[in-house]
Amino acid sequence: MDIKRLFDIIFSGGFIILTLPIMILIYFLIKIDSAGQSIFKQERVGIDRRRNNFASAGTNIKAHDKRKVDLGGRPFVMYKFRSMVQDAEEMLPSLVNISDLPEPVYKIKNDPRITFLGHFLRKSSLDELPQLFNVLRGDMSLVGPRPEAKRVVYHYNEKHKKRLQVKPGITGLQQVMCRGTKSMRDRLRCDLYYVRRNSLILDFWILLRTVFVVLFMRGNH
Numbered sequence: 644m645d646i647k648r649l650f651d652i653i654f655s656g657g658f659i660i661l662t663l664p665i666m667i668l669i670y671f672l673i674k675i676d677s678a679g680q681s682i683f684k685q686e687r688v689g690i691d692r693r694r695n696n697f698a699s700a701g702t703n704i705k706a707h708d709k710r711k712v713d714l715g716g717r718p719f720v721m722y723k724f725r726s727m728v729q730d731a732e733e734m735l736p737s738l739v740n741i742s743d744l745p746e747p748v749y750k751i752k753n754d755p756r757i758t759f760l761g762h763f764l765r766k767s768s769l770d771e772l773p774q775l776f777n778v779l780r781g782d783m784s785l786v787g788p789r790p791e792a793k794r795v796v797y798h799y800n801e802k803h804k805k806r807l808q809v810k811p812g813i814t815g816l817q818q819v820m821c822r823g824t825k826s827m828r829d830r831l832r833c834d835l836y837y838v839r840r841n842s843l844i845l846d847f848w849i850l851l852r853t854v855f856v857v858l859f860m861r862g863n864h
Contacts, residue, residue: 655778666772676760679729687790688716691807714796715804719782722773726761748827768857774813786846787812788834806834819852
């Protein structure tokens with residue numbers, strides 16, 4: 644077990660214990676605020692382990708089919724507190740066509756799917772708290788590039804996939820330096836810098852910066 648993984652286990656476990664009363668409160672407030680499950684689950688793409696992507700596809704899969712299913716990283720289920728209406732995923736195609744975007748990134752201003760409570764949860768980043776369990780499981784790290792949904796990663800080019808070389812994080816350089824930006828260029832610049840300079844010292848700096856960003860609710864939609 645490396646030092647970063649040990650760091651993730653200790654701190655995610657500690658944060659879960661400290662924030663458990665808050666998570667329980669949020670869980671029931673979401674139930675009161677809108678119909679549906681309190682926990683939102685979505686398949687995201689994690690660290691690059693390509694050889695695992697084809698295991699379920701069978702041994703006779705053709706080379707060109709491999710390129711279609713290869714996301715460049717390992718899919719996993721990420722947890723968040725639900726901040727949108729229950730059928731938000733089904734509503735997305737009516738709001739944005741990912742295939743027509745110039746870059747595989749989008750932010751919907753004044754998103755009509757966000758609930759009354761969801762605005763506060765997203766602005767305060769409290770909707771991210773359940774991801775501490777992803778960190779404890781080993782799917783994510785406390786610090787790393789933001790894990791993207793499969794439908795977005797399908798449109799990645801090889802340069803974009805370089806951000807998958809390290810484990811994704813709850814927070815990261817992108818989140819504290821260009822939080823809320825719609826520019827893939829800015830996001831990628833932050834993520835690739837982190838991939839190159841990945842260290843515990845940088846992680847500590849990002850975590851401290853995250854506290855400032857979250858407390859003052861800077862930049863998030």
